[in-house]
Every structure is written in structure tokens, then in C-alpha cells.
Ligand code: ADP
């Protein structure tokens with residue numbers, strides 16, 4: 001190997017055994033988890049990681065190469081950023097110096113600490129900055145001892161939605177829209193990104209400024225689509241070429257090694273979990289993360305292959321990421337993976353899925369080998385051959401002139417070849433140098449390009465400014481917008497925009513607002529309907545910004561900023577929290593968002609309250625109206641009832657009067673009835689009496705009648721007798737007549753008169769008795 005690196009204590013990093021190294025890291029509770037009073041569900045012991053499922057109390061144990069306990073700073077086994085760098089990344093850097101390809105990727109759900117581990121924040125620098133710095137420090141040390149040329153190139157890109165976005169190109173040439181890049185496969189060198197910027201870097205600060213530029217680019221893009229950063233993979237690549245100038249028998253003989261160092265911050269693992277592919281996300285039409293899904297498939301296929309020893313088809317080419325990582329997974333690379341997890345119970349499911357994923361990666365075996373440069377190797381071989389020939393030539397000189405001539409010829413032709421190779425090498429060096437100069441020039445241009453939309457690079461200590469805040473802490477506080485004395489205009493980004501600060505996004509108006517800075521007093525003036533929130537409140541009037549009280553500005557709904565006023569800060573400098581004013585990006589974003597939410601909620605609540613009051617008032621009014629109506633109705637009804645009652649009373653009175661009368665009448669009637677009854681009784685008595693009298697009279701009459709009848713009969717008898725007598729008399733008379741007739745007339749008449757009187761008397765009696773016995777002569 002080239003560099004004299006100390007051998008590692010860890011056997012796992014031995015190159016012969018180039019299995020994928022897998023580590024797990026658990027982070028501390030986040031503020032939210034703390035607020036939820038979460039209990040940790042993860043425990044670690046040695047290289048073991050155990051998870052207790054709070055629902056079932058079941059414990060799942062996994063064994064990895066390393067288990068990093070970063071949960072609690074006070075713990076004796078606490079794994080700091082430095083420890084993780086030392087344990088996981090230093091061996092990789094050593095392998096890189098040895099000429100191997102190396103790769104480290106971070107896997108885990110969003111918010112579990114991938115970016116914290118890979119990139120880190122501020123003083124808690126992660127693996128990437130530490131490795132880059134370490135690399136240049138080591139180069140400086142090695143340089144002192146040996147003559148080795150180091151050449152370093154870096155790339156930084158993002159895979160989002162299966163498209164590759166170069167993070168080191170800010171703007172496409174001639175104002176065109178930046179086109180995503182594509183993966184190509186070189187027959188010898190393998191897959192690569194066509195047209196990707198490869199910047200030559202010669203110091204750690206070079207890398208730092210490119211990373212800064214790349215992150216600014218991500219930050220400006222991220223504001224347009226918020227969850228983009230969690231769904232994209234960011235790939236940082238360093239290509240290190242070491243050329244050792246060796247002398248073989250005083251002849252220069254270069255040896256060159258090339259190694260790729262890939263450091264990858266993967267998309268949130270939730271982006272490929274099965275729950276997401278079947279549930280809401282699919283319904284929303286959001287595509288699943290193909291790269292992450294395929295990475296899982298590749299890891300699973302590789303682990304199966306190494307377990308059963310049979311060659312299996314590995315679907316590298318199914319996704320952009322796996323295609324590019326082909327060499328890092330199961331290929332020529334020393335690879336490590338760090339799986340980051342949250343300690344909270346609320347993440348148990350995702351944590352378990354991450355741990356299972358990581359477990360599979362444990363069994364992948366790579367075939368790492370030193371990448372020696374063919375060119376340099378060729379030169380070395382040529383030189384060695386020339387030496388050999390020279391020696392042969394020397395011995396041939398004395399014996400065979402023909403042989404000597406042939407050797408000489410061969411040596412000359414080899415020398416030509418060698419010169420050609422050396423020219424190529426020199427050309428390459430020159431090209432690198434040129435490339436580096438070009439990169440430097442482009443960096444300056446890109447910085448200028450970024451300054452156009454108002455982003456500043458070096459903080460001016462006196463000017464007030466706005467710094468961006470983002471949900472992803474990695475992208476927070478990356479963009480700085482200066483507010484100069486006078487007016488700073490803000491509007492939508494367009495190629496010809498004249499605004500000092502240019503923002504993109506549908507909610508940003510062409511002319512959004514003006515920020516006025518008058519002698520250090522900064523106020524924000526909304527234009528037309530543009531949406532601006534200051535500390536959560538939607539403002540319609542010019543509003544003064546203040547670094548303590550009015551410091552969170554949200555433009556167009558998704559551009560979050562914190563207002564800083566260095567002069568004001570100095571005036572009220574509080575030594576204990578002087579820095580927290582300026583370096584609290586992630587917390588600030590949450591704070592600003594919370595504030596917006598609270599303000600929105602308060603507004604909503606007040607609107608609801610207002611609506612409620614209005615509704616109440618309306619209700620009261622309608623109730624009042626209804627009440628009045630009811631009152632009216634009641635009154636009229638009452639009146640109606642009253643009059644009815646009155647009439648009824650009158651009726652009742654009338655009735656009772658009638659009743660009285662009736663009663664009187666009744667009484668009268670009763671007395672009358674009594675009277676009548678009495679009368680009846682009297683009458684009955686009378687009747688009886690009369691009846692009796694009548695009976696008696698009848699009896700008497702009967703008696704009388706009988707008497708009469710008797711008398712009548714007697715009369716009739718007498719009459720009969722008389723009649724007989726008369727008849728006899730008549731007979732005698734008639735007999736006499738015949739002899740003397742004149743003297744006997746008178747006695748006859750008298751006799752007939754006496755008879756008629758008697759008949760009259762008999763008829764009178766008959767009449768009196770009511771009998772139809774009529775007597776006639
Ligand atoms: P990811 O990149 O996986 O989405 P981040 O790295 O952005 O997650 O981490 C989310 C939050 O958790 C950040 O605020 C970060 O500072 C914090 N964090 C993550 N890991 C750690 C750790 N090991 N120690 C302290 N804070 C951490």
C-alpha cells in the first residue's frame with residue numbers, strides 16, 4: 001500500500017473479509033418525543049441492539065458489528081460524533097488510502113439522525129466534514145515524508161424521483177432550465193453519471209465551500225416542495241488519486257492508485273415501507289421511492305447469495321441509486337452502513353423495520369481490490385523492461401553486436417512509448433490543474449449566481465438580515481439575505497427579475513413585499529394581496545421587525561425566515577445566550593411553524609368564537625323575534641281566551657240564572673206535581689167516591705130500572721090488559737053498531753088518551769135508563 005497507515009484494531013475491517021460493516025445508532029429524544037413523555041424502547045449491550053415492543057412487551061434482539069448508544073450524553077458508553085467517526089469512518093479512510101473503493105451510507109426513517117451522522121450540525125460535525133478534514137490533514141503529513149501526488153475530485157448530487165440533480169451547478173448555461181442527469185455504464189469503469197460536475201479540490205475549505213454551495217442549492221429548491229429533502233438521496237463522492245513517484249535504479253517510476261469514497265445520506269426509510277406503498281401515499285398518487293425499494297431488493301438478493309453461495313441475479317439496474325452503487329454493494333468496495341433509529345415508542349414499528357433491513361446487509365460480502373492506475377502501472381512496467389534490456393544490452397555489448405543493436409532498438413522504441421505515457425501523465429496533471437482552475441472560476445460564478453436572488457455568503461456584521469429556516473435541519477440557516485440601508489424588494493424569481501431577493505413558489509407574488517431599512521429600523525411592507533406572516537400573524541400593514549419580538553417572517557406560506565439584527569443583538573448582548581440567537585435553526589423552524597400554527601389556531605379560534613357569538617346573537621335575535629311573536633300570539637290568545645272566558649262566564653251566569661229559574665220552576669213543578677198528585681189523590685178519592693157513588697147509583701138505577709121494568713112490565717101488562725079490554729069493548733061496540741051505533745063513541749076516545757099517556761111515561765123511563773127500548777104505539 002501507499003500510505004503507511006497503522007493497522008486497525010478491528011478485525012471486521014480486514015480487507016480479505018470485506019463484508020459490509022453494519023452499525024446501528026440511537027439518537028436522544030427529540031423535543032417532540034420528550035413532550036410526549038416517551039419512554040425509550042431501545043437498549044444496547046455491546047454490539048447488540050434490543051427493542052421492546054411496548055404493545056406486546058416482546059423483545060427483539062439484533063446483533064451488528066457496532067451498536068452506538070447516542071441516547072444519553074452522560075452514559076459511560078455514549079457514542080459521540082467523534083467516536084462514530086473514529087470507529088466507522090477512519091477505517092474506511094484508511095482503506096481509501098490503500099487504494100480501495102469505500103462507501104458509507106446512512107439508512108433510517110426521517111428524523112432519526114442520518115444527516116446528523118453524515119453531515120452533522122455546527123460544532124457537532126458529522127462523518128463527511130470530519131473525513132474530508134482528516135483526509136487533507138493526513139495528506140499534509142504524508143507529503144512531508146514521501147513524494148506522493150494527491151489529486152482529489154468531488155461531486156455532490158441528489159437522486160430525487162429517479163432523477164439526478166447536480167448540486168454543484170447552480171444554474172444551467174444560457175438561462176435554460178437545469179436538466180436532470182442520467183446514469184451511463186462504462187464497459188471498464190462501470191456506472192457513472194453523465195455530465196456530472198467533478199470539481200477538483202485541494203483543501204478542506206474547498207470542499208466546505210462546495211458543500212455550502214450544494215446545501216444552499218438544496219435549501220432554495222426545498223422551499224418549493226417541502227418534503228423533498230426527506231425523499232431524496234444525497235450522494236457525496238470523493239475520488240482520490242495518489243501518484244507515488246518512485247525511482248527504480250535512479251529512473252523515475254510513478255505508481256498511481258485511485259479510490260472512490262461514496263458517502264450517502266439516503267431518503268427516509270418510511271418512503272419505501274410497505275405501509276406507504278399500499279396506504280395513503282399511493283392514493284395521493286405519490287410515487288414510492290423506487291431507489292430505496294430497489295436498494296432493499298439488492299441487499300436482500302446479495303445477502304441470500306452470500307448465504308447459499310449460489311450466484312443470484314441482482315437487480316442493480318432497476319433504480320438509479322442501486323445502479324450507481326453497484327460497486328459499493330457486492331462489488332469492489334469496502335462498504336459500511338449506519339442505521340439510525342429513534343428511541344421513542346412511537347417509532348417502534350419503523351425502528352424494527354430499519355433494524356431488520358440492517359440485519360440483512362450484515363451478510364453481504366464485497367470483493368474489494370486495490371485500484372491501480374493502468375497508465376502508471378504501464379510506465380512502471382516499461383521502465384522495468386528498459387532496465388532489464390539495458391542489463392542485457394550491457395552483457396551483449398561484448399559478445400554479440402547484432403544483439404546489442406537489437407536491444408538498443410528495443411530500448412529506443414520503449415523509450416518512445418515511455419515518453420508517450422509520461423506525456424499522457426503530464427497532460428493529465430495539466431488537465432487536472434486546468435480543471436481545478438475551471439472549478440474555482442465556476443465556483444466564483446456560482447456564488448455570484450446565488451447572490452443574484454439575494455443570497456449572501458459572508459455575513460456582514462452590521463447589516464440586518466433574514467436567514468432561511470427549514471423543516472429539515474440540514475437545510476435550515478443555509479441561505480442568508482441581507483437587508484441593506486434603504487429599500488430591499490422581494491418578489492418571484494424570474495430570469496429578468498430586478499428584485500433584490502428572489503424567491504420561487506406559487507405563493508410568492510411577482511412583487512411580494514418591500515423591506516425598508518431606515519437607520520437600522522427595519523420594517524416589512526406587504527404589497528397587495530401577498531401573504532406575509534410575522535410571528536405567525538398575517539400582516540396587512542407595514543410591520544416593524546425586531547430580532548427578539550418580531551423575528552419570524554413567513555413569506556407566501558412556505559418560505560420561513562428568522563430576522564437577525566446584529567447591531568440590536570450587540571446592544572442587548574447577553575453572554576449566556578449570545579450564540580443561541582444565531583444558531584438554533586431546527587428549533588427555530590419548529591418554533592416559527594408552531595407560532596404560525598398557534599396564531600392560525602388563535603385566529604381560527606377567534607373566528608370560531610366570532611362566528612359562535614354571531615350565531616348566538618342571531619339565535620338570540622331569532623329567539624327574541626320568536627319570543628315576541630309567541631308573546632303576541634299569547635297576548636292575542638289570552639285576549640281571545642279572556643273574552644271567551646268572559647262570554648263563558650256570561651253564559652255560565654246566564655246558565656246559572658236559567659238553572660235558578662229552572663230550579664225555581666222545578667220547585668214550582670214539584671209543588672205543582674205535589675199539588676197535582678194531591679189533586680190526583682183527591683181526584684182518585686173523588687173518583688173512587690164517584691165510582692162508588694156511581695156504582696151505588698147504578699145499583700140504585702138498576703134497582704130503579706128493575707123497578708121501572710117491573711113497573712113497565714106492569715104497565716105493559718096493564719096496557720095489554722087495557723088493550724084487551726079495549727079490543728073487547730071495540731068488538732062489542734062493533735056488534736052494537738050494527739044494531740044502533742050513535743051512543744058509544746065518547747067512551748073510546750077517553751080510553752085511547754089514557755093509553756098514550758102511559759106510553760110516554762114508559763119511554764121517559766127508558767130514556768132515563770139509556771136503553772134503546774123505545775116504546776111505540
Ligand atoms: P434525518 O436526516 O434522518 O431526517 P436528522 O439528522 O435531520 O434526521 O435529525 C433530526 C433531528 O434530530 C435533528 O434536529 C438532529 O439535530 C437531531 N439528532 C439526530 N441525531 C442526533 C444525535 N445523535 N444527537 C443529537 N441530536 C441528534
Ligand code: MG
Nearest residue numbers: 114115472474
Ligand atoms: Mg436528513
